[in-house]
Amino acid sequence: xxxxxxxxxxxxxxxxxxxxxxxxxxxxxxxxxxxxxxxxxxxxxxxxxxxxxxxxxxxxxxxxxxxxxxxxxxxxxxxxxxxxxxxxxxxxxxxxxxxxxxxxxxxxxxxxxxxxxxxxxxxxxxxxxxxxxxxxxxxxxxxxxxxxxxxxxxxxxxxxxxxxxxxxxxxxxxxxxxxxxxxxxxxxxxxxxxxxxxxxxxxxxxxxxxxxxxxxxxxxxxxxxxxxxxxxxxxxxxxxxxxxxxxxxxxxxxxxxx
Amino acid sequence: xxxxxxxxxxxxxxxxxxxxxxxxxxxxxxxxxxxxxxxxxxxxxxxxxxxxxxxxxxxxxxxxxxxxxxxxxxxxxxxxxxxxxxxxxxxxxxxxxxxxxxxxxxxxxxxxxxxxxxxxxxxxxxxxxxxxxxxxxxxxxxxxxxxxxxxxxxxxxxxxxxxxxxxxxxxxxxxxxxxxxxxxxxxxxxxxxxxxxxxxxxxxxxxxxxxxxxxxxxxxxxxxxxxxxxxxxxxxxxxxxxxxxxxxxxxxxxxxxxxxxxxxxxxxxxxxxxxxxxxxxxxxxxxxxxxxxxxxxxxxxxxxxxxxxxxxxxxxxxxxxxxxxxxxxxxxxxxxxxxxxxxxxxxxxxxxxxxxxxxxxxxxxxxxxxxxxxxxxxxxxx
Numbered sequence: 001x002x003x004x005x006x007x008x009x010x011x012x013x014x015x016x017x018x019x020x021x022x023x024x025x026x027x028x029x030x031x032x033x034x035x036x037x038x039x040x041x042x043x044x045x046x047x048x049x050x051x052x053x054x055x056x057x058x059x060x061x062x063x064x065x066x067x068x069x070x071x072x073x074x075x076x077x078x079x080x081x082x083x084x085x086x087x088x089x090x091x092x093x094x095x096x097x098x099x100x101x102x103x104x105x106x107x108x109x110x111x112x113x114x115x116x117x118x119x120x121x122x123x124x125x126x127x128x129x130x131x132x133x134x135x136x137x138x139x140x141x142x143x144x145x146x147x148x149x150x151x152x153x154x155x156x157x158x159x160x161x162x163x164x165x166x167x168x169x170x171x172x173x174x175x176x177x178x179x180x181x182x183x184x185x186x187x188x189x190x191x192x193x194x195x196x197x198x199x200x201x202x203x204x205x206x207x208x209x210x211x212x213x214x215x216x217x218x219x220x221x222x223x224x225x226x227x228x229x230x231x232x233x234x235x236x237x238x239x240x241x242x243x244x245x246x247x248x249x250x251x252x253x254x255x256x257x258x
Numbered sequence: 259x260x261x262x263x264x265x266x267x268x269x270x271x272x273x274x275x276x277x278x279x280x281x282x283x284x285x286x287x288x289x290x291x292x293x294x295x296x297x298x299x300x301x302x303x304x305x306x307x308x309x310x311x312x313x314x315x316x317x318x319x320x321x322x323x324x325x326x327x328x329x330x331x332x333x334x335x336x337x338x339x340x341x342x343x344x345x346x347x348x349x350x351x352x353x354x355x356x357x358x359x360x361x362x363x364x365x366x367x368x369x370x371x372x373x374x375x376x377x378x379x380x381x382x383x384x385x386x387x388x389x390x391x392x393x394x395x396x397x398x399x400x401x402x403x404x405x406x407x408x409x410x411x412x413x414x415x416x417x418x419x420x421x422x423x424x425x426x427x428x429x430x431x432x433x434x435x436x437x438x439x440x441x442x443x444x445x446x447x448x449x450x451x452x453x454x455x456x457x458x459x460x461x462x463x464x465x466x467x468x469x470x471x472x473x474x475x476x477x478x479x480x481x482x483x484x485x486x487x488x489x490x491x492x493x494x495x496x497x498x499x500x501x502x503x504x505x506x507x508x509x510x511x512x513x514x515x516x517x518x519x520x521x522x523x524x525x526x527x528x529x530x531x532x533x534x535x536x537x538x539x540x541x542x543x544x545x546x547x548x549x550x551x552x553x554x555x556x557x558x559x560x561x562x563x564x565x566x567x568x569x570x571x572x573x574x575x576x577x578x579x580x581x582x583x584x585x586x587x588x589x590x591x592x593x594x595x596x597x598x599x600x601x602x603x604x605x606x607x608x609x610x611x612x613x614x615x616x617x618x619x620x621x622x623x624x625x626x627x628x629x630x631x632x633x634x635x636x637x638x639x640x
Contacts (some may be wrong), residue, residue, distance in 0.1 A: 128364035161322035192358035
């Protein structure tokens with residue numbers, strides 16, 4: 001694996017009133033890897049994702065994505081950068097007044113001179129790539145199940161072939177079969193499209209099945225990063241509890257059996 | 259390049275196409291992405307279908323799924339037409355992308371379009387009619403539930419929630435006083451102003467008092483108050499009950515042995531029933547005040563004269579006719595608002611849809627009821 005850093009966070013500080021969420025947080029994400037971010041409730045996993053994607057302005061710190069300083073960029077630079085990443089929100093965050101196909105077409109509309117017929121075909125391709133049936137393209141988000149909405153959200157995030165995909169709790173609220181199918185999908189797409197994936201999750205099975213590297217958020221910073229094997233050796237009490245708890249052992253057994 | 263090559267076309271956005279007998283060599287340089295896919299597709303489409311094609315990807319620096327889609331669909335179409343398309347010099351990444359894309363190519367399924375026939379038109383009309391009848395039946399059922407719970411509340415006062423009633427009286431009544439009073443005042447001003455300019459032509463300025471008094475006391479005061487309350491309160495009822503329905507709070511109530519009708523509907527509708535006549539009365543007073551003020555400024559009818567004329571010329575029946583409508587309007591608004599709230603499904607769109615539809619239905623129902631009252635009173639001769 002190359003060690004080309006695509007996301008670099010340095011000295012990040014996020015504060016809401018007197019409540020400090022992040023302090024001196026450093027994190028690197030390398031090209032082509034799947035990074036899983038874990039942490040207890042309220043440790044600011046989603047805040048970190050929102051800070052990197054520019055949805056939330058941090059109190060202090062520096063964030064570089066694909067060589068561009070996110071916080072200091074002007075609008076044009078930001079727009080160019082946003083075309084190079086895709087974000088999938090927890091429940092898909094599909095536009096409810098548009099069909100799934102129209103949702104996937106939304107980012108493509110920004111491209112000048114793209115023939116509408118081709119755009120439609122490409123949207124159908126993305127819908128099929130995330131494992132949705134062809135006829136799902138004509139449906140509205142309210143007519144889909146939670147798992148299908150997540151897939152459709154992923155299709156929209158992938159519309160412009162981004163280099164980085166941010167996934168917020170991709171398997172939350174899915175049944176085990178749907179969650180494991182989604183894990184396989186993420187892994188497969190990441191490998192075949194050369195995606196870098198930044199994945200916020202609570203799901204130990206996803207961590208085992210999908211992630212190349214894991215970053216643990218605790219004590220307001222990234223406490224430790226490394227592979228699953230590295231995590232099992234960490235002595236920090238929370239990390240130990242997390243990766244050695246009964247659920248973690250079950251997930252580990254499942255992944256070694258497979 | 260081979261000198262024998264007959265070059266048909268050169269360099270369209272990074273595509274070089276050379277023809278060599280029955281084989282066309284396509285060399286792609288730069289990238290093949292969503293940004294140049296439209297031109298690239300046109301360039302490829304110009305190659306005659308009889309030609310075999312080789313596509314050289316050796317110099318491509320960026321290929322995305324759009325580009326891979328173009329290549330795989332082109333290859334598939336041409337192979338169906340009997341000519342060979344070979345893709346050469348693809349990098350490992352490009353090859354993996356091409357494979358993924360080829361595997362994911364969607365199979366188009368067409369939904370049979372249902373033709374518009376006389377039968378389908380009749381069916382639509384029939385469904386709309388039966389839905390309309392069903393809606394009126396459901397509203398009537400709702401009114402029945404409200405009345406039965408109200409009766410039970412009278413028999414078992416401990417089941418009744420007085421605090422909730424007072425709270426809703428404040429929300430529905432007290433907080434609506436400023437807007438209702440201002441609206442009625444302005445209506446009085448407008449009536450006096452318009453009436454004055456018309457009646458002056460006949461020298462009948464003094465009848466402006468009767469005009470204002472009768473129209474406000476009999477119709478406008480209570481009707482416009484009800485319309486404002488319908489807009490304000492029916493939507494609030496629907497939104498409050500609807501969001502509880504959405505978050506399964508109503509189901510939780512049922513499992514805890516609480517009756518949603520008793521807890522939610524009775525205090526709300528009862529508050530409206532108590533408050534709307536009071537609001538109507540306030541509107542009447544504000545309207546008369548606005549009319550009197552304008553009559554004084556515009557026509558020089560002094561407040562004392564206005565009062566004398568009002569007491570002499572206007573029967574108290576007009577006030578009764580106006581205010582007797584208030585409880586009926588209140589029931590309509592309350593029942594429509596609560597019923598719409600219970601129709602909310604588990605998604606946010608239905609909450610918005612039901613809220614706006616409850617306002618429209620409530621206003622419409624109030625106006626229809628007012629028209630029926632007019633006919634009723636006219637035939638009674640009141």
